[in-house]
Amino acid sequence: MGTKQDTGAPVKAGDLATPSLLADAGVLERNVATMAKVRPGLTLRPHVKAFKCTSLAAVLKEAGHTAFCCATTREVSGMVSAGLGNDLLLANEVIDITRLAVLSAHVTAGEARITVAVDSHEGIVAASAAGITEVLIDVDVGMPRCGCQPDEAGAVADAARAAGLHVRGVMGYEGHMMHEVNRTVREAGVVSSMSMLESAHDQVGGDVVSGGGTGTFDCNDTVNELQAGSYVLMDGDYARLGLPFEEGLTVTTTVISVGGGGHAVLDGGLKALAMDSGPPEVQGNGKVLFCADEHTTVVGSSWKVGDRVGLRPAHIDPTISKHEHIYLVDDIMSGGDAELVETWPVDLRGW
Amino acid sequence: MGTKQDTGAPVKAGDLATPSLLADAGVLERNVATMAKVRPGLTLRPHVKAFKCTSLAAVLKEAGHTAFCCATTREVSGMVSAGLGNDLLLANEVIDITRLAVLSAHVTAGEARITVAVDSHEGIVAASAAGITEVLIDVDVGMPRCGCQPDEAGAVADAARAAGLHVRGVMGYEGHMMHEVNRTVREAGVVSSMSMLESAHDQVGGDVVSGGGTGTFDCNDTVNELQAGSYVLMDGDYARLGLPFEEGLTVTTTVISVGGGGHAVLDGGLKALAMDSGPPEVQGNGKVLFCADEHTTVVGSSWKVGDRVGLRPAHIDPTISKHEHIYLVDDIMSGGDAELVETWPVDLRGW
Structure with a gap:
């Protein structure tokens, strides 16, 4: 105080x-508890891009979520500096070898476990050149943003393995369903997107199936780690969905x-x-x-x-x-x- | 280089x-020169809120514009620290006495000349309590933002003088005309707004009649100092106006x-x-x-x-x-x- x-x-x-x-301490506590009931421990991989604050991330670690998503290399390095590097996923494509090398240095120094998303030949080459050791194959599940096509995922994984990278699994973000107000449409869209991710996972293998977010936290049963972040404090855009x-x-x-x-x-x-x-x-x-x-x-x-x-x-x-x-x-x-x-x-x- | x-x-x-x-050095140089032909020296009071960068402000000083507008007290203090405090106008209402006291300390230390916009009793009380010595009376000239009504300007100036403040003049921002694409409408709107500012100036007195911006740089003949900032590098919104x-x-x-x-x-x-x-x-x-x-x-x-x-x-x-x-x-x-x-x-x- x-x-x-x-x-x-x-x-x-x-x-x-x-x-x-201003952030409300009580709301934060209740939102974290509500999510942790549905997505306890490692079944949630909170996305720090939502709040960009290691003190808030530490609250989530305290609640049992010890693995995190990041969108930028600066977020990854900041989380490592704050002692939150237990299992960090850079859930984004980065082809800047200088920046990726900073991440691999964290791993080499024993400060962190860091996994990087890749979806292309260029991404694999950059990750490998920078000394990155672990990757996820990012799959386009219907929103025109990052990710390879589902039917290419196996080939991308093969290329990553051929480059010496350990492939931990797949990720796919159904962002186009994240703010869909009609729950029936949202659920159907998630099923469709996640069938693409499952198909990709069948080709790729690995333990991790990562995806989802605040808007699909209770209707995405496919991912074994949910990448939600905004739920901690919410906003007007998400409030329209009637989430708890x-x-x-x-x-x-x-x-x-x-x-x-x-x-x-x-x-x-x-x-x-x-x-x-x-x-x-x-x-x-x-x-x-x-x-x-x-x-x-x-x-x-x-x-x-x-x-x-x-x-x-x-x-x-x-x-x-x-x-x-x-x-x-x-x-x-x-x-x-x-x-x-x-x-x-x-x-x-x-x- | x-x-x-x-x-x-x-x-x-x-x-x-x-x-x-990225900013283009040649474009910056040409835009600064184009404006300086129409608004040389102190007839332009560049608004640093547009670019928030003392290095760019130093370029404008070099071009002859030695007096600046700021929107926040941090901008004012930063300009003072950069040696650009010759004549700074906080063209915004601030009633936070702690922050205003930082500005008056700059003046007391001989680091800067600082003038603060006021439009209310509360603003005058705060400025006076913080040791501010010079003010402009901010006048609402048709955009629903800050400024007293034109017919109240004389009374506000009297109250400021009664509180021991030196009233340098008036300011009024015709922001509702700033992005008007139709030049005829824009010019007519400026005339209407500036007649309000002139009426206020008649009551208030003082040397300064401040206002305008990039969009009205060549059709506001009333103000004796133009508060433009965005013209230095422009943007898509202003580009639609066909300015030079x-x-x-x-x-x-x-x-x-x-x-x-x-x-x-x-x-x-x-x-x-x-x-x-x-x-x-x-x-x-x-x-x-x-x-x-x-x-x-x-x-x-x-x-x-x-x-x-x-x-x-x-x-x-x-x-x-x-x-x-x-x-x-x-x-x-x-x-x-x-x-x-x-x-x-x-x-x-x-x-």
Whole structure:
């Protein structure tokens, strides 16, 4: 629990400079517990790209999830530095040999176990040249992003083995189903995608079948490790799915101006909130009129200059990556009166 | 000019890890010169929020623009640290006394001249309590963001003077006209907004009439200092206006995967590119299909794994603030062969 240096009194959210990113400690605890019941221990491989914070990853390790996914080599190295390198999967294609060599140095030094996704000849050559020892074959299961075609997976695995790489299994991300609101459509899509991944796994072999995410956590029965991350604090985009996870992240702002027409201007905007999934929602009454670089104009309530207003982001991952710290508080809904529990650096940002 | 340590050969854009933010040195030079012809010296007060980089601000100082706008107190302090504190305007309402006191300490130490925008009683009280000495009265000229109503400006100025503050004049930002594509509509809107600012100035007095931006640089004849910033490197959003400034910023990425359907996957996405004004455009042939956290899927050309692809952001300001460095290169259109001229830290990020 943070305390003020001068008085010893608890630090409150209202004492923090704005804009600041607040996370609800209770929501985090409940979301982690809810997921761990469905996906205990190593059946969940939390994806750190969602929150880019080793302190939060340590909470998940404490809950029994000791293997993690990363999207960038910087995330991998940061997790290793934080002592969380037990079993790290770089669930992304990287062909930069210099960066991959940093990862293999971690392995050589006995600091970590690191597995890298590959889907091409070039990826295999880069991994091998960099001294990477373990790979997963990444398979395209219906979303046009990374991954080889399912019927090519066996050949890619053969090429990897021929290059001296140990193939641990397959991964495939059904991202196109992740935000599908209609549960029936979502479930059917997952079945279709996972039949492709199973077909690839039949050719590739290995122990690991990795995939899935927050949106498919309870309807993907194929993967033996689920790559979910956003569930820890949720966002407006995932909230529409009616999952049993609560939203626990807001950007706290200060009203810096009140206009003649009744609008209020908050001191957090595009640089504090991701806009790819739409504008944020006002915590409590009110509606966002628009976001500018450093401002959000809100209407529909009566605010005065100096009031604190929370904005709930539509997309958690790129919102967190805009901030230097996550401030963990005891009750995000109590606004400025929420007490600070811990300050966590967002230490896995960048590339 | 950067050189490689081992060979002494020039560093090329293709040597940089991806995603990285590239700026074209020639475009920057030409855009700065074009603006300086219309708005020489102190008739331009460049807005550093657009690029958050003191090295780029130093280029503008060199071109004769020695007074700057800032949107955050961190930007102000960073400019002071870089020796660019000759005349800084915090063109934004800040009521955080702790932060404002940092600014007044710069002034007391003789490091800088700093003027703060105020539009309310609370803002005046905070500025005065923090030891701020100079203010501008911020006026709402038609965009629902900060600023008092034009007919209140005189009373706000009186209150500021009663609190012991020196009132240098007025500012008003016609942001609702800034991206208006129809020039006739844009010009008429500027006239209407600036008549409000003139009316406020009549009540307030003072030497400074500040406002405008890149989109109204050649049709705002009212302000005696123009607050433009984005013109230095432009973006897709401003490019639609047909202004005489060139686009000179791209996020350079690497093709990390090529799909069966002909799509290519680039290693830069939502965390490297602002999405508030839409997705980026592909430099050269090709089209963005979608952006994900760390990926952009593109179609319409034949790429292979390892190729470099540039993405031009739709909005420059929040794109730059996602990056640690701007890499200045000699010719952005030559892709990976562009030679590195300088590496500039984006040192004014955060709040």
